[in-house]
Amino acid sequence: MIKKNYTLKEIANLAEVSRGTVDRVIHNRGKVSTEARRKVEQVLDDIDYQPNLIAQSLKSHKNYVIGVLIPNDQEGEYWQQCAHGVRKAEVELRQFGISLLYFRYTSTRNDFEKQLSKAINKGLDAILMVPIYTDSLTHLYDRLEDLQIPIALLNTELTDRKHKIFLGQANTKSGRLAGQLMDYLVKDMDQGTLLVMHLGIKSGHSLHLEEKENGFKAYFAEKYENPKIEVVSSSDDTAITNLPIDLSEVSGIFVTTSKIHLLSNLLKQYPKIKTIGYDLIPKNIENLIKGKIDILLNQKPEAQAYRGITALSDHLLYNKDIPNRKLFPVDIVVSENVDEFI
Amino acid sequence: MIKKNYTLKEIANLAEVSRGTVDRVIHNRGKVSTEARRKVEQVLDDIDYQPNLIAQSLKSHKNYVIGVLIPNDQEGEYWQQCAHGVRKAEVELRQFGISLLYFRYTSTRNDFEKQLSKAINKGLDAILMVPIYTDSLTHLYDRLEDLQIPIALLNTELTDRKHKIFLGQANTKSGRLAGQLMDYLVKDMDQGTLLVMHLGIKSGHSLHLEEKENGFKAYFAEKYENPKIEVVSSSDDTAITNLPIDLSEVSGIFVTTSKIHLLSNLLKQYPKIKTIGYDLIPKNIENLIKGKIDILLNQKPEAQAYRGITALSDHLLYNKDIPNRKLFPVDIVVSENVDEFI
DNA sequence: ATTTAAAGTGTTCACGAGCACAGTTATCAA
DNA sequence: TTGATAACTGTGCTCGTGAACACTTTAAAT
Numbered sequence A, B: 001m002i003k004k005n006y007t008l009k010e011i012a013n014l015a016e017v018s019r020g021t022v023d024r025v026i027h028n029r030g031k032v033s034t035e036a037r038r039k040v041e042q043v044l045d046d047i048d049y050q051p052n053l054i055a056q057s058l059k060s061h062k063n064y065v066i067g068v069l070i071p072n073d074q075e076g077e078y079w080q081q082c083a084h085g086v087r088k089a090e091v092e093l094r095q096f097g098i099s100l101l102y103f104r105y106t107s108t109r110n111d112f113e114k115q116l117s118k119a120i121n122k123g124l125d126a127i128l129m130v131p132i133y134t135d136s137l138t139h140l141y142d143r144l145e146d147l148q149i150p151i152a153l154l155n156t157e158l159t160d161r162k163h164k165i166f167l168g169q170a171n172t173k174s175g176r177l178a179g180q181l182m183d184y185l186v187k188d189m190d191q192g193t194l195l196v197m198h199l200g201i202k203s204g205h206s207l208h209l210e211e212k213e214n215g216f217k218a219y220f221a222e223k224y225e226n227p228k229i230e231v232v233s234s235s236d237d238t239a240i241t242n243l244p245i246d247l248s249e250v251s252g253i254f255v256t257t258s259k260i261h262l263l264s265n266l267l268k269q270y271p272k273i274k275t276i277g278y279d280l281i282p283k284n285i286e287n288l289i290k291g292k293i294d295i296l297l298n299q300k301p302e303a304q305a306y307r308g309i310t311a312l313s314d315h316l317l318y319n320k321d322i323p324n325r326k327l328f329p330v331d332i333v334v335s336e337n338v339d340e341f342i
Numbered sequence C: 001a002t003t004t005a006a007a008g009t010g011t012t013c014a015c016g017a018g019c020a021c022a023g024t025t026a027t028c029a030a
Numbered sequence D: 001t002t003g004a005t006a007a008c009t010g011t012g013c014t015c016g017t018g019a020a021c022a023c024t025t026t027a028a029a030t
Helices: A008-015 A019-027 A034-047 A053-059 A077-096 A109-121 A138-146 A171-185 A207-223 A259-268 A282-290 A301-318 B008-015 B019-027 B034-047 B053-059 B077-096 B109-121 B138-146 B171-185 B207-223 B259-268 B282-290 B301-318
Strands: A064-069 A098-102 A126-129 A151-154 A164-168 A193-199 A229-234 A250-255 A274-278 A295-298 A325-327 A331-333 B064-069 B098-102 B126-129 B151-154 B164-168 B193-199 B229-234 B250-255 B274-278 B295-298 B325-327 B331-333
Touching: A008 A019, A008 A034, A019 A034, A053 A301, A053 B053, A053 B077, A064 A109, A064 A301, A077 A098, A077 A301, A077 B053, A098 A301, A109 A126, A109 A138, A126 A301, A151 A301, A164 A301, A171 A207, A171 A250, A171 A274, A171 A295, A171 B171, A193 A207, A193 A259, A207 A229, A250 A259, A259 A274, A259 A282, A282 A295, A331 B331, B008 B019, B008 B034, B019 B034, B053 B301, B064 B109, B064 B301, B077 B098, B077 B301, B098 B301, B109 B126, B109 B138, B126 B301, B151 B301, B164 B301, B171 B207, B171 B250, B171 B274, B171 B295, B193 B207, B193 B259, B207 B229, B250 B259, B259 B274, B259 B282, B282 B295
Parallel strands: A064 A098, A064 A126, A126 A151, A151 A164, A164 A325, A193 A229, A193 A250, A250 A274, A274 A295, B064 B098, B064 B126, B126 B151, B151 B164, B164 B325, B193 B229, B193 B250, B250 B274, B274 B295
Antiparallel strands: A295 A331, B295 B331
């Protein structure tokens, strides 16, 4: 039995009333006699009416504007990928009356604040953003919440906020996964130390890095008696020449950011060290193919951004509710499958 | 600058002709004077016209029927997942005038032939199928090609056929990937033999398993001098008790089908053997979590089937051309990330 | 010069849903 | 019983596109 989609007209015929009455019953608008309501609901029960979204959206064609508040391309390849996903959604959604307004920022408190203020004052219908300085700029986030603008968040989650959807990873879980993979990679776990490195981090957004670190540690804590794990943080490249322990004692390095490529020169001298990092940016891919990096975890910034925009527009156009979060599993990328992701 | 979508009417106004003429220019139907054509094309160049797919599809609302020819649920969990993807597409596409007609078969030559004949005679607008007995049933596949019905193929590719799209994996590549992962897993590659097992295969569709095997071997052939790899095939469970070599000499097992769970009892006695298999079916997941299986490669039957249906309907509804193939990267699944896939 | 076909152009309806409005019944007070 | 008001119901327009149709202009043939 082929399932059919009934139209209001067909329902009206079946119920022996007019199109308008069916419409009123379905949307609870206007007055309907109990007799007419009964007949219509009877038919409705039988046929499982699904309104034609096509016709619906054709009719009620508003123009919505979604603001896009993400770091600009100069801030790194990662954000270019992110922007790419946004643009993909943009061209697909244009004909549905969705347009985007970009507020690209440089990752400083000042510029971010400026761009966010600008966006807020534009009267946007929704916003996709990568929030930074979430602690010191609460007044702006409060303002956003007051305006009841639906927000899609990438990378960092604003907790306890309404009208938002977070797109990203379960960071702790991702750290645990890195732990297991490192466990697979390192031949003899009893000798040698593991190194967790937070490279190239800027102040104001490093919470998710700690989660990754904790997940990584948790995995080993559960599996081994006395896992030897050291942690290094650095905002520039200094940590690389100035390490707490000698690299000859290190069996594996887990870099929680996309900056694992900064280690490539150093690793030349220690080919036995196993390495796991994040993100498919060109320099990392290059090192993966060369064998200097063993595993990259792909956080799929493109897919995240794309889904962020589509979730917002589904909400605006079809009134679908937005889930609080949409977590993407990371792709595990090694040299033998990297070309399937680029 | 917010991008706008122009309508035929607006274009007609700008070009100072009627809507009908604009339509004729855009679709090359009917006669248009060179003067009118020039004016319209001038405007078209300026504004980058994108037809409103919403209105387009609302107007030309045919009812298309896509046949779905896949093994029935009793043939295994894998096909249930496949059917699940089909169903997901079905509910989404119903309102676009797409309906599905199911021809589920049991994997015998007889039943498949019967179902396929039935499908062909239904006068379908498109077909999604998992083809089997591709060699002995060429007359039916020829018939399909003659009818010029667009076909989406899962699992097995029919080469040199027109109007088809293949959804699946690059099998050789997937075998190479398994090789690299096995290399990561096995601590000492110099001692111990690797086992490639084709378990639970039925005759008539095992080409892709050989490709996986070849990819696996190719990886090790390139990396090691004299890799020790043995191959075992079996259509039932006999191979499991009747092996060519002693399992105590085996360091890793790569099962090319979803039947790796059949080994679980055997593996209890040899916990050191590393194992890689395919597909997230419940029994495999259970063994993965228990640690009896180290890595599962997820072929995403659900996503494949979903994309197969949407590719066909995009073609029917919007006349988009269907690509020859859409290859999906396999997910690498270990116990620490398995819950993100279920 | 008049007929006739072809070429070119504009108008109209339909698709399905939403909404405004006109039109039709029912209800009650005078 | 009439008039007025409320309750209810049906019709028609709109969105943007495709396609059929009707109409006007041009060109060729008689």
